């Protein structure tokens with residue numbers, strides 16, 4: 296029998312599964328160790344960053360923001376640029392949409408949610424029916440193993456654990472449609488797009504695969520399946536063939552120990568777990584291991600009352616309460632503040648997300664090169680649009696690595712967008728009035744810029760690599776080279792190194 300302390304630690308370690316030695320992609324939803332984040336929201340749910348100096352975050356309204364209920368129009372600043380700038384590429388990472396819990400609360404009935412899709416159920420979407428029938432032709436697409444055996448639609452009248460719900464599908468149909476409109480006038484993808492121009496990758500979970508497909512359908516309705524290849528990422532970090540990094544795992548373990556130490560000092564939280572366990576008639580550690588916040592969030596997001604158990608003879612019985620829920624959420628928000636202060640998670644995040652960022656940077660460079668004046672385009676084109684369908688344990692470290700530590704924890708169907716822009720060519724010579732040189736005018740290729748958006752809001756100037764850029768001077772956008780030098784070298788200063796390899800394999804000191 297392991298001690299309670301050891302049992303908790305063990306639970307953390309096995310349930311995170313960020314250590315990619317086995318191809319498991321399980322997220323530990325909405326628990327402090329996976330969260331970067333959001334000291335909060337203050338009053339405004341639209342803002343990605345909390346308003347400074349506002350009052351204490353309200354854990355309940357913050358939780359509603361996490362649900363991301365698709366019942367209002369959303370602001371989307373994607374596709375905005377100075378006139379005449381050309382959009383060269385867009386790379387998107389999404390978190391899957393609303394899903395059924397991954398854990399159930401002992402002794403209680405699981406929330407009753409129907410995971411089949413139907414336009415007669417809310418929330419619905421004008422594209423829902425055509426999406427369902429289009430998915431029925433999915434066998435025409437190309438699927439990297441093992442994706443071909445993953446269902447392409449949620450379809451259980453009683454949701455399975457972790458299954459995408461109709462809400463989740465609608466969230467991503469909306470995301471895709473939003474970006475469709477944002478980029479329409481930029482002609483990002485030609486109508487006869489080639490297989491290479493559209494790059495789609497997902498983890499092997501049905502909720503990420505289905506979320507990616509819903510997004511894609513909103514973005515390119517009735518897309519040609521035969522041109523689509525869906526690629527598989529076995530690690531939730533999207534680290535491809537560069538997953539091996541011993542130092543990353545050490546930072547994660549240290550971060551988990553910090554999280555554990557921080558949690559046990561919270562007497563209100565401990566008392567809340569004891570009360571909840573008594574209500575249910577289970578051991579406190581049994582309840583804790585069942586990660587009740589995950590299931591309670593699902594109740595909240597679906598407007599279901601919290602679970603109850605009948606009165607028993609040992610003092611058990613009654614319902615779990617909103618007040619208890621608020622205590623757990625409050626502690627999670629406090630944990631985020633402590634996490635930022637200690638900086639361990641940031642170090643983990645830098646190493647965790649380098650492979651993804653490096654690939655993102657490389658794709659941008661390739662597209663930029665292909666756009667150079669006078670260049671013969673490669674047959675089949677470049678990856679002008681890429682979609683990575685991921686988890687909170689992917690999006691949270693990505694935000695942290697970019698220096699967006701104040702950003703709110705990735706809600707359901709969160710999206711991070713990287714845009715690559717090119718300014719118009721400049722004709723030199725006419726401007727210079729010097730005799731002799733001014734006669735022959737020479738055209739200088741435009742310059743390259745990057746924009747980063749989180750949930751539709753432009754956060755470029757909050758990132759580490761562009762925070763100090765003076766956007767009011769000559770350049771209204773952030774130069775791509777800032778991002779490239781950040782990814783290729785500068786980001787490793789956080790872990791006192793100059794390269795991924797050095798940081799990963801240095802002996803612990």
Ligand SMILES: *[C@@H]1O[C@H](CO)[C@@H](O)[C@H](O)[C@H]1NC(C)=O
Nearest residue numbers: 359362364365366367596598
């Ligand atoms: C959308 O749903 C949320 C959560 O159920 C609710 O708080 C909010 O008032 C709703 N907004 C609108 C515009 O209906």
Ligand SMILES: *[C@@H]1O[C@H](CO)[C@@H](O)[C@H](O)[C@H]1NC(C)=O
Nearest residue numbers: 411427428431448449450451
């Ligand atoms: C969902 O499952 C039912 C029963 O297994 C089946 O008849 C139906 O065709 C499925 N629908 C879709 C869209 O896959």
Ligand SMILES: *[C@@H]1O[C@H](CO)[C@@H](O)[C@H](O)[C@H]1NC(C)=O
Nearest residue numbers: 537649650653654656657795
């Ligand atoms: C980073 O990208 C470059 C290509 O630009 C590649 O040569 C290198 O192997 C990548 N490094 C890692 C660790 O993935």
Ligand SMILES: *[C@@H]1O[C@H](CO)[C@@H](O)[C@H](O)[C@H]1NC(C)=O
Nearest residue numbers: 788790791792793797801804
């Ligand atoms: C950073 O790395 C350098 C060289 O590897 C080492 O000399 C120095 O002590 C390190 N600094 C810290 C704070 O770890």
